[in-house]
Amino acid sequence: MSERRTYHHGDLRRTLLAAAVTAIDESGPAALSLRDLARRAGVSHAAPAHHFGDKSGLLTALATEGFELLGAALADARERTGDLLEVGVAYVRFAVDHRAHFEVMFRPDLYDADDPALRAARDRSGEGLSLGVATLPADRVGGDALPAQIAAWSIVHGFATLWLGGALPPEVGTDPETAVRAMARFLFST
Amino acid sequence: MSERRTYHHGDLRRTLLAAAVTAIDESGPAALSLRDLARRAGVSHAAPAHHFGDKSGLLTALATEGFELLGAALADARERTGDLLEVGVAYVRFAVDHRAHFEVMFRPDLYDADDPALRAARDRSGEGLSLGVATLPADRVGGDALPAQIAAWSIVHGFATLWLGGALPPEVGTDPETAVRAMARFLFST
């Protein structure tokens, strides 16, 4: 980043995506500036355009990367534990650990939601959760699995969003995983 | 808006907030431009600054208005029905019917989250949900009410966010209220 000897950067695309993550972590996706990313990467102000076309192109790439990471995290949790609760915990953990990705992924007005690569990654990550719901006993889910899927997704997504937004009261504590498990204990205690 | 005879607009503050809602409904909060709002209101490009200071000031006012509307909607549902489910439905309905407000309210990087008026409105609207949870029978909630509150909030907030983001599969249908009720039936059927 600091000292570049060659005219060609060599790995600018990934460098820019990493810089975007840092910048968004610092000040949110609204304040993101392509020129700032270029400065962070030590390249000219127009270099990002070559790799991503425009700002929404860069965010499309970032969201795609995010959906791929999320899909992998959910699949891993399911294969390791076979337990829907653990898949849910992994969802929240992903949101907290990859805040910048997560904040872009669910803001389709920032990127091109019709991009084929993005759609594919998004669909794959969606499978992660529905396969997780499939680990529930059939009599628990009932005839139609859809409400169970929507419920599971809403719970973890809502919690993650509220947590990231700082909207939850301080009594919830500082560890999201603990709070998610307490919530699950309440919901499925009956 | 169209024909202004007097030098003073007379109701510019509210006009600008209404224009902001329209603009955000059209293209999301990221694309919001103060100068565009000024054009919509038929005033000069610097007029908004007089009422709101800067962009984040305008969004602070919009978020405050949103929290007040949400608080009123939740209180109304609770007083009318005394049923937590109906409070939850009102939450989702608010998000769908006041999309622009909702999208700003939970994006604190866009506004000044420490503004006193905003904090007051936010706390009042938060009460709406916790009082709703208080309508549940005590043995259902258990010793600590916090997990129940977080759960209720996460469910409706997550559903609303996913719905607005267009992330839910098309099989969910076109009426959010129906989907919320189906989800609740699944969660509390046991």
Next chain:
DNA sequence: CACTCTAACTTGCCATTGACAAGATGACAC
């Protein structure tokens, strides 16, 4: 009614940004 005071709004300006066009560089194939 005349006068003043001030909130409401305007005009003009500057730095920054996203986007585009045209040019410079160098890695790689042949």
Next chain:
DNA sequence: GTGTCATCTTGTCAATGGCAAGTTAGAGTG
């Protein structure tokens, strides 16, 4: 060694947010 093309740069333009200084009208005061 030569050409070719992706990669990156320089230069430019319109639009934006924000600030400073000026203008207007309306409300209050005598």
